[in-house]
Amino acid sequence: MRRFEGRSVIVTGGASGIGAAIATRFASEGAKVVIADLKVEAAESFAATLPGAIGIACDVGDEGAVESCANTTLDRFGRIDVIVNNAGLMTFKGLGEWTGDDWMKVFRVDLLGAAFFTKQLFLHGGDSGGAIVNIASVHAIETSANAAPYSAAKAALLSLTRTTSIEGKGRKIRANAILPGAIDTPMLWDNPNVKSGAEVIDRKDVGRPEDVAAAATFLASDDAAFITGASLAVDGGRLAKL
Ligand SMILES: NC(=O)c1ccc[n+]([C@@H]2O[C@H](COP(=O)([O-])OP(=O)(O)OC[C@H]3O[C@@H](n4cnc5c(N)ncnc54)[C@H](O)[C@@H]3O)[C@@H](O)[C@H]2O)c1
Numbered sequence: 001m002r003r004f005e006g007r008s009v010i011v012t013g014g015a016s017g018i019g020a021a022i023a024t025r026f027a028s029e030g031a032k033v034v035i036a037d038l039k040v041e042a043a044e045s046f047a048a049t050l051p052g053a054i055g056i057a058c059d060v061g062d063e064g065a066v067e068s069c070a071n072t073t074l075d076r077f078g079r080i081d082v083i084v085n086n087a088g089l090m091t092f093k094g095l096g097e098w099t100g101d102d103w104m105k106v107f108r109v110d111l112l113g114a115a116f117f118t119k120q121l122f123l124h125g126g127d128s129g130g131a132i133v134n135i136a137s138v139h140a141i142e143t144s145a146n147a148a149p150y151s152a153a154k155a156a157l158l159s160l161t162r163t164t165s166i167e168g169k170g171r172k173i174r175a176n177a178i179l180p181g182a183i184d185t186p187m188l189w190d191n192p193n194v195k196s197g198a199e200v201i202d203r204k205d206v207g208r209p210e211d212v213a214a215a216a217t218f219l220a221s222d223d224a225a226f227i228t229g230a231s232l233a234v235d236g237g238r239l240a241k242l
Helices: 017-028 040-047 063-077 100-124 148-171 192-196 209-220
Strands: 008-012 032-037 054-057 082-085 130-135 173-180 231-234
Touching: 008 017, 008 063, 008 100, 017 032, 017 040, 017 082, 017 209, 032 040, 032 063, 040 054, 054 063, 063 100, 082 100, 082 209, 100 130, 100 148, 100 173, 130 148, 130 209, 148 173, 173 209, 209 231
Parallel strands: 008 032, 008 082, 032 054, 082 130, 130 173, 173 231
Antiparallel strands: none
16 A cells, blocks of 8 residues: 555654654655654654655753754655644653643643644644544553643543534545554553553553554545544553453
């Protein structure tokens, strides 16, 4: 399948884990991929392994850096068709310990970063419209202790997805969210709740980054032309269990 021939795709946090698998899948389907990551060396060296991809330093929580990433994409590829808001981070504290700065640290990356990139597609999307895929989490629906800013930011990301689908309709911009369950990346195994056993993960419930990439490319493709405002769990059925 070469569903993205001639199209340009920005993947935030694309230098590692799920984002790297998403970037790989888009490139394999013909897209010109921009890997926008805080870690510029990792972004550039990973981009060099993909046909036609470029790596760009971008802190998604900095609106100026997001604008500059969109402008570089337009300079290099002439268009922006798809944005995958994948960059994310999770921190761990109890409700009595959090400071305002702690909350903002998570919100600026997991929520505002997606909002800033969404704005860029509304400013620069062409006549044929575009697609946004927001990588949320099962934590948007069910959660565990000590992760309040993360679960709140991911829940808000589902809300942003719905608003984007409504405001995007007239512009042919679709927006959908993916709720990954436990996916085999450094972020999963570095999670203190997982390490301590507070969040118990059955090995049978662990998916691969490629499972999320398959869903992301589907939702961004014309195969999903009538799907917008939706949230798709890619979790091996974890959310369905009592
Ligand atoms: N791994 C899981 O089990 C899991 C489950 C549910 C949701 N998710 C979500 O999937 C997404 C990717 O997670 P992952 O497991 O691949 O994590 P990861 O830590 O392997 O990769 C995250 C990437 O985001 C980049 N990043 C962090 N802050 C950034 C910033 N401010 N600007 C730009 N890039 C930044 C990092 O440099 C890294 O390359 C995240 O949004 C995460 O919340 C992951």
